[in-house]
Amino acid sequence: MKVRLYSNVTLLYLFLGFSIAAGSDSLTVAKIMFEPSITGQRARIAALSPDGSQLLYRYDSDGDHESELYLADTRSGESELFEGIDKDAGNISWHPSDQTLLYTLNEDMYLYDLSENVSRQLTKTPGQESSVTWTKNGSGILYRYDKTYHIQYLTDGLHVQINSTAGENESDYGGILSPDNEYLLFERGNESEYWEMHWADYVPETVQAKSSKRGIDDGKLGLVKTDGKAEVRWIKPDWNEKYRIYSFDWSADSKNIFVHLVSIDFHTRKLFVYNVEKESWKEVWHEEDKKWIGGPRLRIKWSPSGDKLLVASEKSGWNQLYLSETGKKKSKTLTKGKWEVQEFHWISDDKLLFASNEIESSERHFYLLDVKSKKYKKLNTEVGYNSGIRLSSDGSTIVYTHDNIGQPSEIYALSLNDGAEPVRISNTIPDDYNSYGWTIPEIVEFKSHVDGKTIRANLYKPDSFDENKKYPTIFFVHGAGYMQNVKKSWTYYWREFMFNTLLNRAGYLVIDVDYRGSAGYGRDWRTDVYMHLGGRDLDDIISGVNWGVSEGLIDKERVGIYGGSYGGFMAVMALVMEPDLFAAGAGLRSVTDWENYYYSNPFYTAKRLGNPEDNKEAYIRSSPIHHTDNMKSPLLLLHGVLDNNVQFQDAAQLVQKLIDGGKRFDLMIYPKEAHSFKTPEAWTDEYTRIFDYMEKYVRNK
Numbered sequence: 001m002k003v004r005l006y007s008n009v010t011l012l013y014l015f016l017g018f019s020i021a022a023g024s025d026s027l028t029v030a031k032i033m034f035e036p037s038i039t040g041q042r043a044r045i046a047a048l049s050p051d052g053s054q055l056l057y058r059y060d061s062d063g064d065h066e067s068e069l070y071l072a073d074t075r076s077g078e079s080e081l082f083e084g085i086d087k088d089a090g091n092i093s094w095h096p097s098d099q100t101l102l103y104t105l106n107e108d109m110y111l112y113d114l115s116e117n118v119s120r121q122l123t124k125t126p127g128q129e130s131s132v133t134w135t136k137n138g139s140g141i142l143y144r145y146d147k148t149y150h151i152q153y154l155t156d157g158l159h160v161q162i163n164s165t166a167g168e169n170e171s172d173y174g175g176i177l178s179p180d181n182e183y184l185l186f187e188r189g190n191e192s193e194y195w196e197m198h199w200a201d202y203v204p205e206t207v208q209a210k211s212s213k214r215g216i217d218d219g220k221l222g223l224v225k226t227d228g229k230a231e232v233r234w235i236k237p238d239w240n241e242k243y244r245i246y247s248f249d250w251s252a253d254s255k256n257i258f259v260h261l262v263s264i265d266f267h268t269r270k271l272f273v274y275n276v277e278k279e280s281w282k283e284v285w286h287e288e289d290k291k292w293i294g295g296p297r298l299r300i301k302w303s304p305s306g307d308k309l310l311v312a313s314e315k316s317g318w319n320q321l322y323l324s325e326t327g328k329k330k331s332k333t334l335t336k337g338k339w340e341v342q343e344f345h346w347i348s349d350d351k352l353l354f355a356s357n358e359i360e361s362s363e364r365h366f367y368l369l370d371v372k373s374k375k376y377k378k379l380n381t382e383v384g385y386n387s388g389i390r391l392s393s394d395g396s397t398i399v400y401t402h403d404n405i406g407q408p409s410e411i412y413a414l415s416l417n418d419g420a421e422p423v424r425i426s427n428t429i430p431d432d433y434n435s436y437g438w439t440i441p442e443i444v445e446f447k448s449h450v451d452g453k454t455i456r457a458n459l460y461k462p463d464s465f466d467e468n469k470k471y472p473t474i475f476f477v478h479g480a481g482y483m484q485n486v487k488k489s490w491t492y493y494w495r496e497f498m499f500n501t502l503l504n505r506a507g508y509l510v511i512d513v514d515y516r517g518s519a520g521y522g523r524d525w526r527t528d529v530y531m532h533l534g535g536r537d538l539d540d541i542i543s544g545v546n547w548g549v550s551e552g553l554i555d556k557e558r559v560g561i562y563g564g565s566y567g568g569f570m571a572v573m574a575l576v577m578e579p580d581l582f583a584a585g586a587g588l589r590s591v592t593d594w595e596n597y598y599y600s601n602p603f604y605t606a607k608r609l610g611n612p613e614d615n616k617e618a619y620i621r622s623s624p625i626h627h628t629d630n631m632k633s634p635l636l637l638l639h640g641v642l643d644n645n646v647q648f649q650d651a652a653q654l655v656q657k658l659i660d661g662g663k664r665f666d667l668m669i670y671p672k673e674a675h676s677f678k679t680p681e682a683w684t685d686e687y688t689r690i691f692d693y694m695e696k697y698v699r700n701k
Helices: 030-031 494-503 523-528 536-550 567-576 595-600 602-609 617-623 648-660 678-697
Strands: 012-014 017-022 026-029 045-046 054-059 068-073 079-081 090-094 100-105 109-114 120-121 131-132 140-145 148-153 159-161 170-177 183-189 195-201 208-214 218-225 231-234 243-250 256-263 268-275 281-287 300-302 307-311 320-324 340-349 351-356 365-370 374-378 385-391 399-405 408-416 442-447 454-460 473-477 509-513 554-564 584-588 637-638 665-670
Touching: 017 183, 026 494, 030 494, 030 678, 045 090, 045 268, 045 385, 045 399, 045 454, 054 340, 054 408, 090 131, 090 351, 109 385, 131 509, 140 170, 170 243, 170 399, 183 243, 195 595, 218 243, 243 473, 256 300, 256 637, 268 307, 300 340, 300 351, 340 494, 351 385, 365 385, 442 536, 454 494, 454 536, 473 567, 473 678, 494 509, 494 678, 536 554, 536 567, 554 678, 567 584, 567 637, 584 678, 595 602, 595 617, 595 648, 602 617, 637 648, 637 678, 648 665, 665 678
Parallel strands: 473 509, 473 554, 554 584, 584 637, 637 665
Antiparallel strands: 012 017, 017 026, 045 054, 054 068, 068 079, 090 100, 100 109, 109 120, 131 140, 140 148, 148 159, 170 183, 183 218, 195 208, 218 231, 243 256, 256 268, 268 281, 300 307, 307 320, 340 351, 351 365, 365 374, 385 399, 399 408, 442 454, 454 509
């Protein structure tokens, strides 16, 4: 039902939260954060049959973190509880051509015959089988055990241990069998030059030190015959620069391998084809970017016949599809426009399936493309966001998730026949979810005050919104940097979506900006943060404040900001770089010194800032810890002590700097929490503190 809001909002503070009354219903931080969730649990695709007629999916109906398996008919949408295999089974996959399921349970491998309803245990080892997958023709199973690849053949029971054992500080991964089962292709990484990151767990009776290795290596590709006897052939293109292997795969005829590389400085991208018999290399793609190579999908896919490669690239400024033929130097453009291709699959040599935001940046739909004519048509996907395509091996059917703003995702199936309509498979949204009257944000646009570019944002307004009133306003800043939150979809930040409704009911406007560096808006938007994090991206938040003030929406004296991870960094940066604009801020698990984060996550940081030795000034101008002298408004810092992504070190170092500078701040630590909190009690405590902070320093300023 629609919830009526009153101008005099009653705040009722309760244990672990507070309640905001709105008609007969009340919403609290505890209700938002506690489990089972108000939103229910999302169903997850497990396995699709080769002909696309059956789907296995997981669903936690009770919200107790114990998902059960369901078997669905993709034509009718009907589902039933599937009890043929244990609900704790993992790595479930369908045999390429029959009714057999492969899965792992308690670290061993099993087969389940759907026609006979019988399970058979394949392995019984003291260790764990991993990277479990069918061979191309389904005659056997490839897996890893004790750092070595193995093949278990099913027809004759033959077991082969492939001669590929990794040494100390080495690990093998990404193993792919050639379609004819003659060779194994894999990558070997070497961690000998990695550094160790350390943190402490203070909750046990004795303090425990924890650590993990981080770094960037230039891995190497190994090729070895599957007879268990041959030595590994190490293959490497004639390229002197250091590179990182992004992907590799076999052609259908087992004769060629593509090797997709990106340089360690992230400025160069190359694609090679390696002929196994001739041991020869041919470069078929070369791309340069003065900022950094990136985009929605750095992926390459062989055509079904194996004579062409499908490449996604931002070289035009927008992620589009190109066709590279192994015998030709020039590539063929398949799609073009100021929009992004975000998923793609071969259906046949002549037909492609792709997902894009062509209609508008906040939506995603599916299209079938004729390779020869380059013409494509939209499939009958519904308004909103359609993603996570799983394609049946016969190319007849897809399953995917569909959602919209305020509408949690559900699984759908769609036949690729002309005119087919989507079939809903899952039904996971609780009956009372909509009774809370969630605020559905408006998508608004405004211009950058710096360069005039158009910026998009979610605007959350109370139901009782008065256009003649200026509101205290909270800016929520999404994390990750490169993600999109202004779109017609269910959000990764579903807790914050509900919390923003709570803020609305308390009388705040909430604005959520897709700032510079966010996904969905092309290469230039993505890379505008290069060598200055907290530069153009923070300018876009400031433009949002300016716009809201000029529109008569925002009380410019009462503006707050909060966010987590990269969003937490932005909240802290806002307070130190714009000391007169924000009345208060809350930073959750915030990066405060990018040099720290380089050593925690070099892949992320080096793309944007290079390495700290060569680009010291970029790190200094991008790190809030170097600008605290400017800070005037109070800052709330919240951080998990066990955070192994943005380590607690960032909070501790900033706190000391604030103490030394006599600045106003508050700190809350969570001894048992990592980067993403696990317990509802911690989530509740965290967001209750954020709400109280905004009440004290923004509303009552």
